[in-house]
Amino acid sequence: MKKILSIKSIIIGLGLIAYPSVNAQDGLNFHNVLSEAQATPGFGLGLGHLNTTYGEAEVSGLKTNPALLAGKGSYRVSANYQWPSEGRELYQVGVVDSRTSKTTTGLLYSGHFSKTKNLNTDIPVKHRIHVGFAQKTGKFRLGIAGQYSAGEKNATMDVRGMRFNAGLVADISEKVKLGFSGENLGSKKLATIAPTTFRGGLSYGFKKNFELQGNYQRRRLVEGEFIADEKGWVDTVGAGIVSQWKSFFLVGSYSRQLQPLWTAASQDKAKKRSSLAGAVGFEQKDFKLSYSMRAPELGSKLREQAIQLGYAVKM
Numbered sequence: 001m002k003k004i005l006s007i008k009s010i011i012i013g014l015g016l017i018a019y020p021s022v023n024a025q026d027g028l029n030f031h032n033v034l035s036e037a038q039a040t041p042g043f044g045l046g047l048g049h050l051n052t053t054y055g056e057a058e059v060s061g062l063k064t065n066p067a068l069l070a071g072k073g074s075y076r077v078s079a080n081y082q083w084p085s086e087g088r089e090l091y092q093v094g095v096v097d098s099r100t101s102k103t104t105t106g107l108l109y110s111g112h113f114s115k116t117k118n119l120n121t122d123i124p125v126k127h128r129i130h131v132g133f134a135q136k137t138g139k140f141r142l143g144i145a146g147q148y149s150a151g152e153k154n155a156t157m158d159v160r161g162m163r164f165n166a167g168l169v170a171d172i173s174e175k176v177k178l179g180f181s182g183e184n185l186g187s188k189k190l191a192t193i194a195p196t197t198f199r200g201g202l203s204y205g206f207k208k209n210f211e212l213q214g215n216y217q218r219r220r221l222v223e224g225e226f227i228a229d230e231k232g233w234v235d236t237v238g239a240g241i242v243s244q245w246k247s248f249f250l251v252g253s254y255s256r257q258l259q260p261l262w263t264a265a266s267q268d269k270a271k272k273r274s275s276l277a278g279a280v281g282f283e284q285k286d287f288k289l290s291y292s293m294r295a296p297e298l299g300s301k302l303r304e305q306a307i308q309l310g311y312a313v314k315m
Contacts, residue, residue: 030224030263031296033123035084035304037184037194037222039110040064041092042080042308045292046251046279050215050238052179052201053169059094062108062130064199065167065181066143069106069134073099078288078310085302087122088112094130106132106145124159125151125193132165141169147184149194161187163194175205195220213240215255227259234259251279251292274298286311 038049044060051064057071059078080092094108108130132145144166151159167181183197184190201215217236221227227234238255256274276298281290288310296302 030222031085031302032087033193033222033224034195034296035082035087036090036110036123036125038063039082039084039090039092039128041078041094041108042290042306042310043249043251043279043281043292045082045294045304045306046253046277046290047213047240047242048215048238048253048255048275048277048294050199050201050217050236050240050253050255051213052167052181052199052215053177053203053213054211054240054242057096057098057104059092059096059106059108061134061143061167062094062106062132062145062165063183065169065179066106066132066145066165067134067141067167067169067179067181069096069098069104069132069143070136070141070169071096071098071104075099075313076310077313078308080306080308082304082306085296085304088114102135104134106130106134108132123151123193125149127151130165139171141171143167147194149190151193159190159193161190163187163190177203179203191220192223195222209244211242213242213253214238215240217255221261224264225261226263227261229259234261247282247284249281249283249290251281253277281308286313 040049040063041060044051044064055061055068057074058068061068075097077095082090090110090112092108092110096106098104110128127150129148130145132143134141134143147163149161163184163186165183170178172178179201181199184194185196197217197219199217201213203211203213205211215238218233221232221234235258236255238253240253243250254276257272260272275294275296277294279290279292290308292306294304296304
């Protein structure tokens with residue numbers, strides 16, 4: 001147990017040493033806000049940040065559904081590096097411990113190596129820390145997580161505070177899974193850099209190596225986004241596939257917003273934005289490596305990319 005606590009302390013310490021100071025700004029760019037706020041590690045990006053049912057004992061569950069943390073007994077550490085559509089690159093280091101007790105514990109730290117480069121695209125967030133817990137009871141997995149975000153205060157908000165995630169996965173059968181989650185719940189002052197998001201998903205496994213997903217998401221708009229009804233929410237539906245062949249896996253997804261949405265930079269009010277994403281990876285014994293890419297807005301040159309390295313520590 002002392003060894004586990006020591007490893008967690010080292011991960012947190014390295015992250016705190018690495019994060020840089022950033023300058024405050026008045027204007028936010030919504031593409032980078034979403035890239036940094038969502039920032040789902042590994043194949044979570046390949047599933048378009050919509051995943052609520054796929055992945056067992058994976059750190060990506062801290063973002064989209066903390067119930068996914070629950071899994072077989074293992075102790076896995078991971079490192080993720082992401083190139084957003086615009087703005088600074090970000091890195092994430094995390095650990096999931098589902099070995100030492102029936103309650104799985106997850107930890108994820110997000111930060112930046114570089115200082116603010118462009119006030120129009122970089123938001124003043126220094127780092128984010130997620131801590132989550134999950135447990136499996138019969139056919140149900142339950143999870144809860146907390147997120148602490150910190151940064152420089154600017155003219156419009158204080159980028160510092162706590163928000164919470166909660167989720168449920170129902171393993172209805174070996175083939176059918178149902179998931180629900182809420183992300184960034186609580187304090188309204190962080191809404192711009194951590195938008196409240198609700199998700200629901202259903203997956204069906206045709207065979208052991210092929211799974212089809214359907215997902216629904218409702219997200220609060222961030223600064224710079226507008227929709228016609230002015231209700232402040234945008235709904236997205238998506239479909240994804242996960243296929244595995246021995247040591248290799250392939251993930252793909254397509255999603256589409258249900259309401260026409262425009263931004264301060266793009267006044268096309270009739271546009272329903274769509275996105276396409278995918279991930280490819282290799283996993284053998286204790287080692288896992290994946291590469292993900294997402295086009296957050298088809299028809300534009302915007303791209304998000306991430307590479308993740310994971311390793312299961314033998315205790």
